[in-house]
Amino acid sequence: xxxxxxxxxxxxxxxxxxxxxxxxxxxxxxxxxxxxxxxxxxxxxxxxxxxxxxxxxxxxxxxxxxxxxxxxxxxxxxxxxxxxxxxxxxxxxxxxxxxxxxxxxxxxxxxxxxxxxxxxxxxxxxxxxxxxxxxxxxxxxxxxxxxxxxxxxxxxxxxxxxxxxxxxxxxxxxxxxxxxxxxxxxxxxxxxxxxxxxxxxxxxxxxxxxxxxxxxxxxxxxxxxxxxxxxxxxxxxxxxxxxxxxxxxxxxxxxxxxxxxxxxxxxxxxxxxxxxxxxxxxxxxxxxxxxxxxxxxxxxxxxxxxxxxxxxxxxxxxxxxxxxxxxxxxxxxxxxxxxxxxxxxxxxxxxxxxxxxxxxxxxxxxxxxxxxxxxxxxxxxxxxxxxxxxxxxxxxxxxxxxxxxxxxxxxxxxxxxxxx
Amino acid sequence: xxxxxxxxxxxxxxxxxxxxxxxxxxxxxxxxxxxxxxxxxxxxxxxxxxxxxxxxxxxxxxxxxxxxxxxxxxxxxxxxxxxxxxxxxxxxxxxxxxxxxxxxxxxxxxxxxxxxxxxxxxxxxxxxxxxxxxxxxxxxxxxxxxxxxxxxxxxxxxxxxxxxxxxxxxxxxxxxxxxxxxxxxxxxxxxxxxxxxxxxxxxxxxxxxxxxxxxxxxxxxxxxxxxxxxxxxxxxxxxxxxxxxxxxxxxxxxxxxxxxxxxxxxxxxxxxxxxxxxxxxxxxxxxxxxxxxxxxxxxxxxxxxxxxxxxxxxxxxxxxxxxxxxxxxxxxxxxxxxxxxxxxxxxxxxxxxxxxxxxxxxxxxxxxxxxxxxxxxxxxxxxxxxxxxxxxxxxxxxxxxxxxxxxxxxxxxxxxxxxx
Numbered sequence: 001x002x003x004x005x006x007x008x009x010x011x012x013x014x015x016x017x018x019x020x021x022x023x024x025x026x027x028x029x030x031x032x033x034x035x036x037x038x039x040x041x042x043x044x045x046x047x048x049x050x051x052x053x054x055x056x057x058x059x060x061x062x063x064x065x066x067x068x069x070x071x072x073x074x075x076x077x078x079x080x081x082x083x084x085x086x087x088x089x090x091x092x093x094x095x096x097x098x099x100x101x102x103x104x105x106x107x108x109x110x111x112x113x114x115x116x117x118x119x120x121x122x123x124x125x126x127x128x129x130x131x132x133x134x135x136x137x138x139x140x141x142x143x144x145x146x147x148x149x150x151x152x153x154x155x156x157x158x159x160x161x162x163x164x165x166x167x168x169x170x171x172x173x174x175x176x177x178x179x180x181x182x183x184x185x186x187x188x189x190x191x192x193x194x195x196x197x198x199x200x201x202x203x204x205x206x207x208x209x210x211x212x213x214x215x216x217x218x219x220x221x222x223x224x225x226x227x228x229x230x231x232x233x234x235x236x237x238x239x240x241x242x243x244x245x246x247x248x249x250x251x252x253x254x255x256x257x258x259x260x261x262x263x264x265x266x267x268x269x270x271x272x273x274x275x276x277x278x279x280x281x282x283x284x285x286x287x288x289x290x291x292x293x294x295x296x297x298x299x300x301x302x303x304x305x306x307x308x309x310x311x312x313x314x315x316x317x318x319x320x321x322x323x324x325x326x327x328x329x330x331x332x333x334x335x336x337x338x339x340x341x342x343x344x345x346x347x348x349x350x351x352x353x354x355x356x357x358x359x360x361x362x363x364x365x366x367x368x369x370x371x372x373x374x375x376x377x378x379x380x381x382x383x384x385x386x387x388x389x390x391x392x393x394x395x396x397x398x399x400x401x402x403x404x405x406x407x408x409x410x411x412x413x414x415x416x417x418x419x420x
Numbered sequence: 421x422x423x424x425x426x427x428x429x430x431x432x433x434x435x436x437x438x439x440x441x442x443x444x445x446x447x448x449x450x451x452x453x454x455x456x457x458x459x460x461x462x463x464x465x466x467x468x469x470x471x472x473x474x475x476x477x478x479x480x481x482x483x484x485x486x487x488x489x490x491x492x493x494x495x496x497x498x499x500x501x502x503x504x505x506x507x508x509x510x511x512x513x514x515x516x517x518x519x520x521x522x523x524x525x526x527x528x529x530x531x532x533x534x535x536x537x538x539x540x541x542x543x544x545x546x547x548x549x550x551x552x553x554x555x556x557x558x559x560x561x562x563x564x565x566x567x568x569x570x571x572x573x574x575x576x577x578x579x580x581x582x583x584x585x586x587x588x589x590x591x592x593x594x595x596x597x598x599x600x601x602x603x604x605x606x607x608x609x610x611x612x613x614x615x616x617x618x619x620x621x622x623x624x625x626x627x628x629x630x631x632x633x634x635x636x637x638x639x640x641x642x643x644x645x646x647x648x649x650x651x652x653x654x655x656x657x658x659x660x661x662x663x664x665x666x667x668x669x670x671x672x673x674x675x676x677x678x679x680x681x682x683x684x685x686x687x688x689x690x691x692x693x694x695x696x697x698x699x700x701x702x703x704x705x706x707x708x709x710x711x712x713x714x715x716x717x718x719x720x721x722x723x724x725x726x727x728x729x730x731x732x733x734x735x736x737x738x739x740x741x742x743x744x745x746x747x748x749x750x751x752x753x754x755x756x757x758x759x760x761x762x763x764x765x766x767x768x769x770x771x772x773x774x775x776x777x778x779x780x781x782x783x784x785x786x787x788x789x790x791x792x793x794x795x796x797x798x799x800x801x802x803x804x805x806x807x808x809x810x811x812x813x814x815x816x817x818x819x820x821x822x823x824x825x826x827x828x829x830x831x832x833x834x835x836x837x838x839x840x
Contacts, residue, residue: 073806074806075816075819075820076815076816076817076818076819076820077808077812077815077816077819078812078815079749079768079815079819080767080768080815107806285750288750288753288754289750289753291753291756291757291761291765293757294754317746317819317820326737329499330705330708330709330750333708333709333711334708334714334754336711337711337713338758341711345711347500348499348500386493386494386527388497392497392498395496395497395498395499395500396495396496396497397496398496399495399496399497399499399737400495400496400737
């Protein structure tokens with residue numbers, strides 16, 4: 001049995017808004033599974049090696065529940081364009097390049113490495129419509145040490161003709177070919193990924209719903225991101241009162257579903273999410289960058305919805321989840337101000353919880369460094385910054401980090417990154 | 421005569437919203453003063469050394485027109501607290517520590533170095549009320565290569581009793597002692613700095629106004645940041661209809677005045693700024709972090725006001741002005757959305773202009789890399805990122821940078837930073 005023992009300032013988020021800190025504490029895993037956080041090392045581990053990180057912070061690693069892998073090369077570009085122009089000018093032509101598997105290999109290898117170096121060890125990720133590139137993405141993520149789900153995108157209507165499109169037949173047959181081929185991955189699993197309602201025919205949606213049921217596959221897509229999209233969906237599905245019903249009617253609405261954005265989800269749509277156990281993925285940067293709005297996250301939390309965070313690159317411009325946390329806090333402060341300072345904004349511990357424990361919950365984990373969870377952790381140095389009490393160091397590390405702060409990363413029990 | 425020639429992708433912002441790019445261009449300075457940007461090297465420089473940066477971007481460096489030096493150690497902490505609690509719990513006790521000149525030396529040396537390494541070469545900066553620490557700050561900035569203005573803070577009422585306070589007599593005599601002592605600095609000059617209206621008695625304000633007139637000194641302070649502060653000012657100066665008049669009546673309102681925030685400045689107050697030539701310093705991060713609001717920057721620009729940007733650490737959490745630009749853009753997108761998408765948001769070139777040319781204008785420079793300006797420039801590498809056309813590289817560099825992107829910095833003609 002392999003024992004991992006990390007010593008340092010152990011910080012975890014066991015419930016929304018709470019931060020547990022054990023200074024000079026021990027985070028212990030057996031065969032990659034956490035057995036506990038201890039203030040003194042239990043006798044049974046007395047002979048095991050201790051990786052001593054001194055005063056450094058040892059934190060839960062991040063879960064990024066919504067991002068578009070093929071948009072990685074365009075991060076930070078096109079930010080002045082409206083959504084549709086942005087898609088047509090930048091996104092679709094770029095995604096089309098992933099027909100080239102060499103290009104895919106190069107980009108996805110860089111993305112996987114950067115994710116790990118930033119402490120993101122769990123993802124729900126969109127690929128493009130390309131089966132081979134999707135398999136390459138899964139391979140590179142697995143190699144780098146990222147865990148989670150990846151989806152070959154289905155988009156058999158309203159795509160970019162001559163640039164990026166698939167027929168309904170291709171969409172179906174390629175999805176099957178992809179699922180066939182990704183049986184060998186251990187840490188990266190397939191996730192059904194209709195791009196969004198306007199991109200998918202009823203036939204493909206029905207096919208995906210059937211697959212989800214038959215194979216117990218998880219599902220990711222977009223929901224109620226902006227007003228024009230919502231209007232479009234209403235025109236496409238006049239039988240549905242609300243956007244979410246267009247997923248539900250095809251069997252794509254359950255507790256293994258993650259829906260990005262949900263900026264404009266009203267009380268009824270939110271209730272539908274809560275009742276089905278759907279996870280909302282809040283993408284604050286993207287929602288501001290492309291002028292979609294600010295999602296009612298506090299209200300969702302109060303109503304008992306599951307909410308996690310996503311970088312949503314390249315609508316979002318931050319791959320670093322530390323920055324995604326602060327953006328989420330800022331977005332909540334905007335809503336706080338707009339609403340006459342009635343609904344409280346997200347606190348730092350709450351933002352942190354959403355980016356770690358809440359996202360990890362989608363992968364079956366218990367909040368915090370709970371016994372039974374696979375070991376997902378990062379070591380963060382801040383010794384070049386002014387000394388502060390541990391709780392202030394935790395707060396500060398969200399907003400500000402010294403150069404090369406992430407010193408080491410563990411993912412599903414394995415040490416997958418060590419800074420030079 | 422010393423000639424500096426930098427070769428690379430020269431990017432400058434000659435007017436609001438415009439970006440000039442000269443690929444494989446030459447930025448030339450004689451004795452530290454720019455003579456031009458050339459697509460081929462003029463004959464007269466044929467024998468001079470060329471510092472060839474290949475494809476790297478050569479950009480104007482930043483001007484940060486509002487930040488609090490003594491708050492540097494608390495960057496990123498206390499972000500969940502309301503403004504007054506934040507001041508009393510964190511800010512005032514921390515500022516009080518700058519009575520210790522050793523502490524001041526250590527903190528200000530680190531701050532000056534970080535500023536330069538981030539490409540900020542011009543500042544308008546608040547110190548604390550401590551004369552000696554203020555002189556140390558000026559010394560460290562000057563040594564590191566930062567140029568601009570620093571102010572010993574005046575705060576002779578409503579301070580933190582027993583923690584951080586000065587009497588009216590001290591405030592006056594220490595200001596005079598400070599001005600006496602800072603005659604030797606070449607690049608860092610004194611700036612009168614009443615903390616804000618509630619912190620200063622009429623006696624000190626009158627004294628500062630007289631000093632400003634007699635010695636032609638520039639002035640910095642805070643204006644219309646949040647509703648409670650505005651209400652307080654109204655109570656303190658019932659003779660003034662608006663906040664700005666409390667500065668104007670003491671002779672602290674002219675074209676050498678910078679006023680931070682101006683979140684709630686209405687049409688009349690904005691007209692008073694425009695007519696007097698006061699520079700507004702927009703601090704988007706701080707305004708959201710402490711829930712002040714979002715300033716009407718587009719409206720101010722349309723009305724012909726001078727607007728520059730400030731990091732406002734530690735209400736702001738970003739010292740890096742690249743991040744300050746994106747935060748300003750995001751704040752303007754929030755206003756765009758709130759206002760029914762009528763008033764356009766700040767584009768990337770506009771945000772960039774505000775952080776560079778607009779700030780530099782306060783120091784007498786002409787926008788862009790104009791002949792006659794002192795050479796203030798940064799070299800930014802992005803060769804580890806996917807190749808893109810130069811204009812997209814410029815856009816991307818605002819939002820996203822490779823590790824150690826800032827390769828070198830020039831300030832007032834001198835090379836003040838080179839990355840390891």
